[in-house]
């Protein structure tokens with residue numbers, strides 16, 4: 150059955166009304182885009198910058214952090230927590246949607262080892278990811294992240310092909326033979342937690358632990374920040390070993406800590422398995438996904454034993470240094486973003 154035929158004709162708008170409509174539309178547009186809070190407190194919202202797919206240099210990484218803050222001033226801010234040996238700022242991005250009523254806090258650090266380029270990239274991508282898709286999570290969890298804890302070493306590794314595999318910071322001091330020069334300290338052996346038990350006392354070695362606990366400004370900056378703010382969860386993100394997470398050494402004598410770490414590691418592994426990346430992680434296997442770090446001046450041990458963070462991991466993203474290449478970079482990042490978010494969701 151068909152209804153009666155209806156003819157709809159376009160009504161002609163008289164010229165005077167058209168002008169009125171145009172004026173109203175213009176007023177509406179002004180009202181929508183007007184900065185809120187008055188000229189002394191601009192709080193405009195710009196589009197979020199596109200998430201970088203390439204691994205950025207230090208300057209571009211910092212510029213990207215600043216763009217995120219410009220785009221979402223109500224959700225994130227940058228804090229400079231110190232400076233590296235060569236004077237580069239150590240920038241922390243704080244993401245929160247809790248109006249200061251934060252429930253849980255997470256600390257995520259990347260780029261402690263210079264040649265592990267995917268680490269700062271993945272941490273930066275997590276910031277983009279949380280702002281793009283998960284403001285809800287930020288209502289429950291305040292995320293503090295330092296994508297690049299070793300900016301001097303990273304800059305050297307990124308800019309000089311013959312130094313690409315540099316690992317340590319750029320501390321100066323006596324090298325082998327008594328000559329002064331850059332010997333570099335392995336920042337992940339320099340934390341003030343059973344410092345002398347791990348790493349090397351030889352400045353020429355890759356794992357040189359430094360002249361004393363927390364001798365390095367990068368490490369002191371993190372320790373001071375974690376002394377000021379109490380965290381519920383922490384990650385130290387690396388590459389260069391089979392994909393796995395390491396719990397702090399002290400969970401061996403802490404049954405409840407062990408259970409808590411096992412539970413969170415299982416959530417992360419499940420998230421990783423849901424992605425296609427494990428086939429390209431290289432080496433190792435999921436059966437040994439959760440391991441225990443060695444006791445010594447590693448960040449993860451400091452987090453747990455000294456800073457009172459109840460759940461903390463060293464993350465190994467996979468067996469590669471530098472840039473894993475166009476074919477693998479994005480799959481690896483997506484897989485680990487899923488794992489990081491699974492852990493943050495469980496807080």
Ligand SMILES: [Zn+2]
Pocket residue numbers: 262265387388389
């Ligand atoms: Zn590392």
